[in-house]
Amino acid sequence: MAARLPALILVLACACAPILARAAEAPAWEQLSVRERTALAPIAYDWNQLPAEQRLKLRQLAREFSRLSAAQKDVFYSRLRPWTQLTREQRERARENYRKLSELPPREQEEVKRLWAETDSPRR
Amino acid sequence: MASHQEIDAFLAGAERRAFKQAVYAVRDHHHALDIVQNAMLSLVERYREKPAEELPLLFQRILRNAIHDHFRRARVRDFWVRLVSPLRDKDDEPGETLESLAGHLESPQRDGPERRSSGNEELAIIEAAISELPARQREAFLLRYWEELDVAETAVAMGCSEGSVKTHCFRAVAALAEKLKNKGISP
Amino acid sequence: MNEQEIIGSVTRALHRGTRELDAATVARLSALRQHALTHADIPIRGGGALAWSRRRAWIAALLGILLLFAGWTYMRQQELASDVHTDLLLLTGELPPGVYADRVFAPWLQGYRR
Numbered sequence: 511m512a513a514r515l516p517a518l519i520l521v522l523a524c525a526c527a528p529i530l531a532r533a534a535e536a537p538a539w540e541q542l543s544v545r546e547r548t549a550l551a552p553i554a555y556d557w558n559q560l561p562a563e564q565r566l567k568l569r570q571l572a573r574e575f576s577r578l579s580a581a582q583k584d585v586f587y588s589r590l591r592p593w594t595q596l597t598r599e600q601r602e603r604a605r606e607n608y609r610k611l612s613e614l615p616p617r618e619q620e621e622v623k624r625l626w627a628e629t630d631s632p633r634r
Numbered sequence: 635m636a637s638h639q640e641i642d643a644f645l646a647g648a649e650r651r652a653f654k655q656a657v658y659a660v661r662d663h664h665h666a667l668d669i670v671q672n673a674m675l676s677l678v679e680r681y682r683e684k685p686a687e688e689l690p691l692l693f694q695r696i697l698r699n700a701i702h703d704h705f706r707r708a709r710v711r712d713f714w715v716r717l718v719s720p721l722r723d724k725d726d727e728p729g730e731t732l733e734s735l736a737g738h739l740e741s742p743q744r745d746g747p748e749r750r751s752s753g754n755e756e757l758a759i760i761e762a763a764i765s766e767l768p769a770r771q772r773e774a775f776l777l778r779y780w781e782e783l784d785v786a787e788t789a790v791a792m793g794c795s796e797g798s799v800k801t802h803c804f805r806a807v808a809a810l811a812e813k814l815k816n817k818g819i820s821p
Numbered sequence: 822m823n824e825q826e827i828i829g830s831v832t833r834a835l836h837r838g839t840r841e842l843d844a845a846t847v848a849r850l851s852a853l854r855q856h857a858l859t860h861a862d863i864p865i866r867g868g869g870a871l872a873w874s875r876r877r878a879w880i881a882a883l884l885g886i887l888l889l890f891a892g893w894t895y896m897r898q899q900e901l902a903s904d905v906h907t908d909l910l911l912l913t914g915e916l917p918p919g920v921y922a923d924r925v926f927a928p929w930l931q932g933y934r935r
Contacts (some may be wrong), residue, residue, distance in 0.1 A: 514885075522824075526892060530888075531836055539838065540924075542917060553932075554877055566901065567901065567908060569902055570902075570905040571905055571908055571909055571912070573917070574905075574909050578913060581856075582913045585912070585913050586912045588912050588934055589911075589912045589913075589918060590912065592917075592918070593834070593908075593911070593912060593918050596918070596919070600916075600922040601922065603906060603922050603924070604918050604921035604922040605907045605908070605921075607921040607922075607923075607926050607927055607930070608907055608910065608921045609907060610927065610930060611930065618854070621918060622930065622933060623915055625933065626842070626926075626929070627922065630853070637856060638847065641858065642858055644850070645854045645857075645858075646854065647931075649850045649851075649853075649854055650839045650842055650847065650850060651839055652845065653842070653850055654835065654838065654839050654842075663846070667846075667849060667850070667853065670850065670853060671853045671857070673858035674853055674854055675857045675860065676856045677857070678858055678860070679860075688896060703885075709846075756834065757834050757838050758833055759835040760830075760835070760838075761834070761838055763831075764831070764835070778827045779831070779832050779833050780835055780836075807824050807827050807828060810831055811824075811827045812828055814827070814830075814831075818894070821828075
């Protein structure tokens with residue numbers, strides 16, 4: 511019985527680790543670095559309401575921000591807030607569709623984008 | 635460190651009483667043998683490094699744990715049985731412990747073919763009285779007066795305070811006196 | 822009947838019951854003892870063979886859990902990196918992300934390909 515105790519503690523620790531890790535992944539806006547806050551400025555007021563998983567992804571996204579061109583930064587800024595306001599399902603669908611499209615040959619990709627913009631999508 | 639011979643000699647002297655203790659607790663011949671076997675294995679496997687004079691107390695602790703393990707396993711089994719067959723007959727009340735349930739199934743005075751004479755009748759009554767004691771009272775009584783441990787050793791074996799050993803012993807003796815008086819046995 | 826008398830008569834009876842234990846049970850107990858003693862005759866420090874195999878089972882179980890956890894963390898990390906990569910492209914690409922989020926986009930794309 512005594513030999514099982516440390517084992518039990520270890521198992522519990524393993525079970526708790528993901529939960530603890532998750533809690534550490536969700537810092538408040540005030541805890542973010544200046545660089546992160548610069549990149550994520552459009553969603554400053556929404557940040558503390560966002561789920562932990564999304565905050566984690568956005569922080570990693572913020573790391574890439576400094577590498578963008580000025581024009582890309584503008585586009586990024588304009589799309590950030592609408593992006594976070596999509597539902598989780600919508601964001602996942604967008605990723606999936608984007609991946610599907612990027613698997614096509616470049617010429618076809620251009621064609622698709624042009625056609626979609628022309629028809630302006632039936633519901634959008 | 636206890637030698638092979640020392641452990642053998644110790645167990646040879648203790649095994650019958652250990653078996654009886656298990657029978658009083660679980661009221662089943664075969665389960666009692668299983669318990670003694672587990673206790674013996676545990677003693678040899680884990681405590682062969684201990685000095686010979688510690689064996690009696692150690693063995694009592696192991697035996698007690700083996701008995702408790704038996705009830706715990708039975709409780710788990712019982713839980714699953716209840717879960718699987720909810721339409722079982724309901725005559726066992728939820729408040730009853732397995733120990734008391736076991737009592738309905740088999741009584742120690744029924745096992746063993748050699749109990750006929752009036753002396754054996756008295757023995758059967760006394761063994762039944764021991765068996766019917768609450769578990770901790772029975773443990774305290776048997777360790778203290780039958781195994782002849784002192785109060786401190788009994789407390790160690792039972793994992794409780796010396797005060798509660800004294801209380802359990804006092805209550806056990808009172809309960810036994812009452813039972814034996816009702817059956818018309820006097821020392 | 823005083824306390825000592827009760828204790829005396831009960832323990833005397835119990836001792837007698839033990840002495841008169843049936844021969845089959847006595848033989849069985851003796852056999853169990855011999856089994857226990859011979860079973861543990863492979864001396865391993867800190868416990869017998871049984872204890873050692875039990876400990877090994879525990880270690881194996883723990884390692885299994887740790888491995889599972891590590892695998893899970895790795896998979897999650899990969900998924901996360903891939904999502905972040907796509908998100909950056911979505912947030913800086915030609916079309917706004919809302920287009921890709923459109924429920925009609927996938928079937929439309931499939932229709933176009935055919």
